[in-house]
Amino acid sequence: KNQVEQSPQSLIILEGKNCTLQCNYTVSPFSNLRWYKQDTGRGPVSLTIMTFSENTKSNGRYTATLDADTKQSSLHITASQLSDSASYICVVTTSGGSYIPTFGRGTSLIVHP
Amino acid sequence: EAQVTQNPRYLITVTGKKLTVTCSQNMNHEYMSWYRQDPGLGLRQIYYSMNVEVTDKGDVPEGYKVSRKEKRNFPLILESPSPNQTSLYFCASSSHDRRAEQYFGPGTRLTVT
Numbered sequence: 001k002n003q004v005e006q007s008p009q010s011l012i013i014l015e016g017k018n019c020t021l022q023c024n025y026t027v028s029p030f031s032n033l034r035w036y037k038q039d040t041g042r043g044p045v046s047l048t049i050m051t052f053s054e055n056t057k058s059n060g061r062y063t064a065t066l067d068a069d070t071k072q073s074s075l076h077i078t079a080s081q082l083s084d085s086a087s088y089i090c091v092v093t094t095s096g097g098s099y100i101p102t103f104g105r106g107t108s109l110i111v112h113p
Numbered sequence: 114e115a116q117v118t119q120n121p122r123y124l125i126t127v128t129g130k131k132l133t134v135t136c137s138q139n140m141n142h143e144y145m146s147w148y149r150q151d152p153g154l155g156l157r158q159i160y161y162s163m164n165v166e167v168t169d170k171g172d173v174p175e176g177y178k179v180s181r182k183e184k185r186n187f188p189l190i191l192e193s194p195s196p197n198q199t200s201l202y203f204c205a206s207s208s209h210d211r212r213a214e215q216y217f218g219p220g221t222r223l224t225v226t
Contacts, residue, residue, distance in 0.1 A: 031212075032212055034215075041201075041220065042219060042220065043117075043203050043205070043217030043218055043219055043220055044156070044203075044217050045217070046214045046215065049212060049214070051212065089155065089156070100158055100161070100171055100172065101158065101215075103155045103156040103157070104155060105153065105154065105155035106155055
């Protein structure tokens with residue numbers, strides 16, 4: 001069964017600090033992996049997308065990495081801001097058959113001043 | 114402005130009373146989908162549509178119906194809502210490319226008593 005596991009479940013950091021969120025997946029065959037940011041009560045917004053051949057992708061202070069061999073991804077946030085407080089969701093999509101993405105349960109990040 | 118709209122945003126209803134949540138996108142996207150989000154479970158796909166008149170079940174289709182008569186609209190129908198369908202619902206759309214960004218609507222918070 002396709003699964004996406006994220007860790008930690010929640011994280012509290014101080015403003016200005018860096019943090020790294022983890023995503024492990026067992027989805028096969030692999031097409032792409034996305035990271036989304038979801039503010040409370042709002043729809044997810046895409047941060048990065050990576051295919052099999054890409055091992056790093058940046059979007060401002062967000063940098064995602066992908067190791068397709070170990071089926072692991074990370075999202076690194078640099079110099080955190082209060083507005084980074086949100087849930088971060090890892091989503092993996094298959095390359096064959098029906099187009100049903102597999103979502104992780106998300107990591108809830110709180111940035112304190 | 115490119116967007117996905119959902120209506121209503123909030124709905125409280127009673128068990129068994131049929132309801133429809135509308136979803137519309139103005140980006141000429143072929144692919145549309147519905148998700149529900151519950152605490153601790155993350156986003157789960159209910160139904161998706163690859164194009165007009167083409168719909169398919171996601172992970173949790175029981176108790177839901179959809180239709181895709183026009184490219185821009187993808188309504189979600191609950192024929193006989195039950196309390197276990199109390200949830201936060203999101204509609205999303207994207208182009209056919211599996212790498213394309215998926216745009217999410219603002220969400221509909223449904224409570225079934």
